[in-house]
Amino acid sequence: MKQIIIASFLSFLLATGLSAQAVLTLDKPEIDLGIVYGGSLKKGRMTLKNTGNDTLRIFNVQPGCGCTAIKKPKEFLAPKESDDIEIEFNSVGYRGRVEKDLFISTSDPASQYVVVKIIADVREEMEPTTKTNLVWLGNVPVGGTVTQTVSFRNMSNRPLTIRGTGSSVATVLVKPNKTVVQPKDSVTVQITVKAMRTFYANERFWLELDSKNQPRVDMRVSFIGVAP
Amino acid sequence: MSEAVTLHPRSAWEEAAILVALACVLGFGYTFFMERGFFSPTLSSETLTEGIRLVSADSARTLFHSGAVLFIDSRHTASYDSGHVPGAMSLPADEFDGYRVQFESMPRSQPLVVYCDGEECNSSVAVAIRLTGMGFTNVRTFFGGWDSWMKAGLPIERSDGR
Numbered sequence: 001m002k003q004i005i006i007a008s009f010l011s012f013l014l015a016t017g018l019s020a021q022a023v024l025t026l027d028k029p030e031i032d033l034g035i036v037y038g039g040s041l042k043k044g045r046m047t048l049k050n051t052g053n054d055t056l057r058i059f060n061v062q063p064g065c066g067c068t069a070i071k072k073p074k075e076f077l078a079p080k081e082s083d084d085i086e087i088e089f090n091s092v093g094y095r096g097r098v099e100k101d102l103f104i105s106t107s108d109p110a111s112q113y114v115v116v117k118i119i120a121d122v123r124e125e126m127e128p129t130t131k132t133n134l135v136w137l138g139n140v141p142v143g144g145t146v147t148q149t150v151s152f153r154n155m156s157n158r159p160l161t162i163r164g165t166g167s168s169v170a171t172v173l174v175k176p177n178k179t180v181v182q183p184k185d186s187v188t189v190q191i192t193v194k195a196m197r198t199f200y201a202n203e204r205f206w207l208e209l210d211s212k213n214q215p216r217v218d219m220r221v222s223f224i225g226v227a228p
Numbered sequence: 229m230s231e232a233v234t235l236h237p238r239s240a241w242e243e244a245a246i247l248v249a250l251a252c253v254l255g256f257g258y259t260f261f262m263e264r265g266f267f268s269p270t271l272s273s274e275t276l277t278e279g280i281r282l283v284s285a286d287s288a289r290t291l292f293h294s295g296a297v298l299f300i301d302s303r304h305t306a307s308y309d310s311g312h313v314p315g316a317m318s319l320p321a322d323e324f325d326g327y328r329v330q331f332e333s334m335p336r337s338q339p340l341v342v343y344c345d346g347e348e349c350n351s352s353v354a355v356a357i358r359l360t361g362m363g364f365t366n367v368r369t370f371f372g373g374w375d376s377w378m379k380a381g382l383p384i385e386r387s388d389g390r
Contacts, residue, residue, distance in 0.1 A: 062348055065322070066307035090306050093323050103348075132326025138333070202308070202318045220305060222318070222330060 022079075023052030024108040030117040031102070036091045037214040038124040039206075044089065046116060048073055048104075049082035057107040061085055064101035067094070068118060087118060092218055093133050094122045125156040125214045126207065129186065137223035140195035144228060147192045152207070152217065154181040160209050162187065167205040171196060172221055174205045195225030280356045281368045285376040288341060291368075292382070297339040302355040303374065313343070313377060314385040321351035324358055331362065339366040346375030 027047040036042045050056035056077040063070055067090045073083035087102065102116040129151040140146045154160050160181050165174035171194040181187045191205065202222040209215055238246075283291065291297045292313065299316035301308050308318045319327045321344070340359060344352040356369045370377075378384070 064349070065351075066304035066345060067322075090304065093305055093320060130326075133323065134326050134329070136327075136329045200315060200317050202305075204309075220318075 020054040021052045022050055022054045022056035022077075022106070022108050024056060024104075024106045024111040024114065025049045025051040026114070026116070030119055031087060033089055033118065033120040036089065036120045036122050038095060038122055038127075039092050039214065039216055039218040042089050042091065042120065043086065044118065045084045045086045046102075047082050047084050048077065050077040050079055052108070053079050055079070055107075059105040059107070060103070062103045063087070063118075064103060067092075068100055068102070070102070089118060089120055091120065091122045094120070095124060095127070095131070096122060098122055123155075123213075124217070125154065125211050126152045126160060126181070126187075126209060126217045127155050128152055128217075128219065133219050135191055135219060135221040137191075137193055137221065139226045140193060140223045141228040142195045142198055142225050145192055145194045146223065147190055149188050149190050150219070151186045151188050152181070153186045154183050156211070156213075157183050159183065160211055162207050163210055164208040165189075165206065166208070167221075168203045169201075172203050172205050174207070176207065191221055193221060193223055195223065197225050198227055199225045201225065280353070280360060282371045283341060283368045285370075285372045285380050285382075288343075288370045288372070288377065289380065289382055291339075291341055297341050297368075299370075300340055300342040300355065300359070301374075302342055302344045302351040303349075307345070307374070309386065311378075311384045311386055312374075314383050316343075316385075319355055321355050324355065328358075328362065331359070331364075334364075336363040336365055338364065339368070340364055341368045341370050343370040343373040343377070346373040347371060349373065 027049070031044040031046050033042045033044050048058065058073055058075055058077065061070055061072045069088045069090070071086040073085050077083060085102070089100070098120045100118045102118055104114040104116065105112060106114070135148055135150050137146045137148055162176050162179045162181070165176065167174055173192040175190045175192070177188045177190070189207065195201070200222070201224075202220060205219055205221055207217045209217065292299065299313040300319050301312045301316040302319055302321045304320055304322070305318060312318075317330060319330070342352040342356045342359065344350070352369045352371070352373060356367045359367050
């Protein structure tokens with residue numbers, strides 16, 4: 001009788017031990033950010049829930065791109081407990097439909113490595129006609145200046161006003177040829193840089209708009225300062 | 229007259245134990261001397277696909293101090309702005325077509341070292357392959373990337389030159 005009780009108890013422990021399992025459940029299959037206007041940041045979130053009967057461990061949450069900052073959830077989720085992954089997508093440099101991956105690794109045997117898509121539809125109201133965000137000026141003699149123009153087209157259906165311009169350094173000057181840009185019309189912007197030393201420079205400049213959707217158009221300008 | 233010798237054949241359990249012990253000695257010995265498991269991926273080897281070589285953090289540091297190589301940062305521009313290898317040129321993998329103009333007049337023999345965030349990113353490999361496709365003949369990938377550069381305490385620079 002004693003052996004039967006011990007065997008039953010051990011079987012019970014074994015059975016419960018084997019059946020205890022953490023289960024990762026996501027509240028949605030992907031994080032769809034919808035329309036994101038160029039240059040802006042947009043936040044999104046996803047909820048992770050442990051629907052199993054054992055503690056779920058979140059080993060890692062890793063965005064597949066430097067364009068996405070994340071706030072990780074708790075490392076351990078008790079059964080029935082949930083927590084959020086918060087993400088912030090930086091749309092600079094993107095246009096059109098963008099898909100980025102978010103990698104999640106957990107202790108759930110069925111979801112040890114999960115890939116979640118982050119989707120965004122990046123639009124611009126003022127778009128560079130070159131379709132790129134970089135103005136390359138090549139070699140610039142130190143102490144000298146180089147000027148280049150870049151055009152932007154108003155893609156919206158209303159006039160846009162350029163309220164101001166700016167740059168990350170004082171040696172990059174930005175001068176548009178008009179302040180009000182009609183729908184489907186273009187503005188030409190003159191970019192002048194001065195090289196201060198023999199060095200590769202990659203700087204930012206921007207146009208400030210009266211648009212609520214896209215208050216700022218960010219661009220890059222790069223060049224190499226060379227000995228005169 | 230010779231004495232009769234009685235052989236005691238080993239049991240199956242004894243033979244199995246000996247085989248397991250030998251396998252363990254071989255396995256641990258291989259791992260110890262080769263510094264990698266037998267079935268480990270060979271990413272630590274010197275050559276990757278398309279003839280692109282991988283470099284360690286130590287090699288990256290040596291190449292950096294030699295001044296003979298150009299570092300290429302394949303991360304998003306926001307990451308580049310927050311810190312990069314001094315003198316590195318920005319070439320975000322997602323904007324390759326817009327940024328490739330920076331390299332079009334560069335001598336194709338220019339040694340290049342491409343890096344991204346670290347071992348969990350792959351944009352450095354993607355950019356290295358595309359640079360090779362542009363005709364560059366000496367392209368390396370610094371697989372440890374920015375993470376291992378930072379951990380090694382190597383010099384960094386922000387995009388504004390600070």
